[in-house]
Amino acid sequence: MGKVAADISVSLDGFVTGPDPDQEHGLGHGGEGLHTWAFSTDPVDREVLASATGGTGAVVMGRRLFDIVDGPHGWSEEVGYGAGLAAEPPVLVVTRNPPATVRLADRFTFVVDGVRSAVDKARSMAEDRDVVVMGGAQIIRGALEAGLVDELRLHLSPVLLGGGTPLFAGGVTPRTLRQLHVRVSAHATHLTYRVD
Numbered sequence: 001m002g003k004v005a006a007d008i009s010v011s012l013d014g015f016v017t018g019p020d021p022d023q024e025h026g027l028g029h030g031g032e033g034l035h036t037w038a039f040s041t042d043p044v045d046r047e048v049l050a051s052a053t054g055g056t057g058a059v060v061m062g063r064r065l066f067d068i069v070d071g072p073h074g075w076s077e078e079v080g081y082g083a084g085l086a087a088e089p090p091v092l093v094v095t096r097n098p099p100a101t102v103r104l105a106d107r108f109t110f111v112v113d114g115v116r117s118a119v120d121k122a123r124s125m126a127e128d129r130d131v132v133v134m135g136g137a138q139i140i141r142g143a144l145e146a147g148l149v150d151e152l153r154l155h156l157s158p159v160l161l162g163g164g165t166p167l168f169a170g171g172v173t174p175r176t177l178r179q180l181h182v183r184v185s186a187h188a189t190h191l192t193y194r195v196d
Contacts, residue, residue, distance in 0.1 A: 002057055002130040003150040004119055006140045008167065009034040009188070010154050015164035016137045026068035033159035037188035038083035044185035052153070053082030056089050057126025060118045062139035063095035070103045081134075089132075090125050092118040094139055115142045137167045145173060149195045152177060156189040 018028030098110035
């Protein structure tokens with residue numbers, strides 16, 4: 001059985017989007033630098049992205065992130081999960097209210113009974129591969145708090161956003177993580193932690 005990994009890019013000041021994310025600016029204003037590594041040709045970045053994408057059997061995301069990736073400037077045939085690799089694992093979206101219409105309907109399943117249920121369903125779909133909780137921040141925090149995450153993978157981007165969506169807001173349960181890997185490229189420091 002694969003792992004459950006929370007995997008997200010984060011700025012040096014702890015944000016996963018810049019200020020005011022919306023349909024036009026999915027990463028918020030100024031947040032594009034968070035994902036520079038995912039589109040770079042740096043061999044470290046390419047290996048990190050290919051390894052994670054290739055090992056993913058199913059993805060869990062929240063409704064806000066879904067609205068961005070299914071929006072007019074979101075995922076396409078060329079860019080999707082895994083950036084330019086455009087992989088198409090099944091994606092489970094945690095939401096109270098599934099949307100009436102979905103642009104990429106064949107890729108998404110909506111789960112209305114919480115993140116634990118979404119992760120359980122993703123595990124059964126992933127077979128022996130990993131379940132990746134890709135965000136947003138609220139879904140990652142919820143999965144961590146529920147004890148569902150085996151690994152936390154952060155892609156620390158060398159940008160200061162000064163505001164936006166914080167990865168860890170107040171109220172997070174204190175815990176010590178075990179560092180497993182650190183890979184450095186020109187565009188990010190890729191950190192992998194074991195969550196005990």
